[in-house]
Amino acid sequence: MNFDFSDDQKQLRDQARKFLAEKCSPKAVRVVLDGKATYDKELWKGLAEMGFLGVAIPEEYGGAGAGHLELCVIAEEMGRANAPVPFSSTVYLAAEALLIAGSDAQKKKWLPAIASGEAIGTLALFEGKGNPSPKNVKLTAVNGVLNGVKKPVADGTIADFAVVAARTGSSGRENDISLFLVDLRAGGVEIKSLTNLDPTRGQAEISFRDCRVEPLGAAGEGWSILTAVLDRAAVLCAFEQVGGADRALEMGRDYALDRIAFGRQIGSFQAVKHMLADMYVSATLARSNSYYGAWALSTNAAELPEAAAAARISATQAFQHCAKNNIQVHGGMGFTWEFDCHMYYRRANAMALGLGSLSYWEDQLIDRMRKKNAA
């Protein structure tokens, strides 16, 4: 049994950590947090140069052709650094949708541009309140013309293109939904920025008015492609969440060692120690579930749907738990804008919703476990 990353993959993780420590300090994150930039363009360029944006994109489409395990270790470091770049939208969602369903021409057009950092992509799925469901897709596509509104769309204000879920039928079944590839610079697209929990990653409302678009994948296959994309993204996001959870735990631990109150390090009080021990427990459970997700993703195993849902739930819980208790360990200082704790709290809670909320994934997990047991 070798349920671990290889030495090469661990080396890649170290390389990514070092790179991000240098190029993505909390000070750099704050430029975006304070609204002085929409994302960190220099960092994005650097990630492209390092080959990180295209690490899982095949060489024939301009990527490094490594694989999903390599992408997982990079994702963990992106989460740890709280990187203010559209990595998850572009790499986990748009690129994966293209890899799963794109035509050769579509892949040739967009994947090399993603790998080189020239194109930012995203997925436009949600239309206001509610979790992923064919019923919640109201935006229509008639003869390749889109009409409707998507919100929130992660990184929608800076994206060059989007994968858009649209209604192409009215039977009430999953095959009513088809996907489209939309150049967001084209006519008929209106983009509005939305203030959101995590200013280091923008959210947008995108309106499509008689917007002419090209299909992505076969008509009526949209929902099954989306499900596959969300499963992959769930695993990759779980690694970002695990990275974030670990960092929040470290920050709390370090503060507990440095801070003196009542004449002692506050980390010597059991109330604080036990809080940190519990954070370690959730971070560890999340990491182990995520490793299993990585294995299923990298081998395209039949277990992927169940593994992805478990990784998603566990990592979401761990990041939220560690981020909120990191603030608690810091006390009043943790609630200031000046300290970095709130950046992780914001990111943790935004990420908990991005691919559908916890209650959605809980439901998915049980469905998938039942299917497996029935099989």
Add this chain to the structure above:
Amino acid sequence: MNFDDTPQEAEFRATARAWIGANAPRQYEEELRKSSLGRTQLKNANILEVAKAWQKKKADAGWACLHWPKEYGGRGSSPIERVIWQQEEGPFGKLSHMFIIGHGMCGPTMMAFAREEHKRKYLPPLASGEKVWCQLFSEPAGGSDVAGLRTRAEKDGDDWVINGQKIWTSGAHYSDYGILLTRTDPTVPKHKGLTMFFLDMKSPGVEVRPIKQASGASDFNEVYFTNVRIPDHQRLGEVGDGWNVSLTTLMNERMSIGAGVSTGFPELFEYCSSLMLVDGPAIEDRAVRSKLANWAVKASGLRYTSMRAISALSKGERPGPENSIGKLVAGSMIQDVATYALDLQGAAGVVSGPEDAELAGRFQAMLLRAPGTRVEGGTDEIMRNIIAERVLGLPGDIRVDKDVPFNKIPTKGRN
């Protein structure tokens, strides 16, 4: 990243599987598979006898205490082979329960500290299950604070004379030998005045009384010592060094108990899959699903955490500290799981008798046994201290009795 055996591991697995297939007591397989916390018994056989017979059979064929050296009754196997054996042994592993303390704690302590002739004499029958061992550490005055124990050992010629009381001794009523931690010098600080021995449980002056637990069952005992004589050659480690000796034992305790933790989740998932509520199947109820999902990811998280540790063993590395979470997570989880299973039964959940209760009272038995899992082998709070101090590097507790002679430490909280 893969779950495959190496060729060597695969060969070992095939050998183990073949032997178990041909030799395991198949007639008890179904009952053992269905047994869960608080309810491990066989209807038509004495489980202790079945367990001893299986252990002896394994020992005769070289399958007992796999990781021990051959000369002490083991197989000299690698840690990963031991894990593969446990996987293959499956439900029959539940028969090893009565040997866990002896094999997991007393054996390693003997191996580290006993004289060579004692190791050769006592370890092989311990491995084969012909002799059962217990561990005599906890006392009424020393649970989490084990070093606060008061059982005295006083030198008298070549012997030590023991007086005092132990408590929470698993299996003392069927044990042949025990390892015993005593106080040999009450005038020095508590950690410095301890000494470890092993003794024959049939020695004159040893009296074992079962404790009736909160669950109603009796798995543990009180053991009283009245002028019990132990020869000095049965001392383990130096006089006054008993604390360090006990740390060897306790480290092994946490590893061996943590290895086979049960969470109750498979039982609950199975139950909810067939249970009908007023509005339909329980598994289709939103609230039930949410609870199940939350426990599912804890159970899977523990499973894959131990697979990470096994992978480290497979590569010949030491597992990381992450395995220390097992008992802490599983202990409170099984209690919550049992509580919820009864909640789903409504008022009928109160009925616990095997003849009348739902699933023969499986979850009721689990609920009543569960508080013990959060205390035995280190309470939840001690486990959190260990994680905080040894894994996260936080400061140890401030110990007000650290430099105080033992006999000057207060013994009452209030007057």
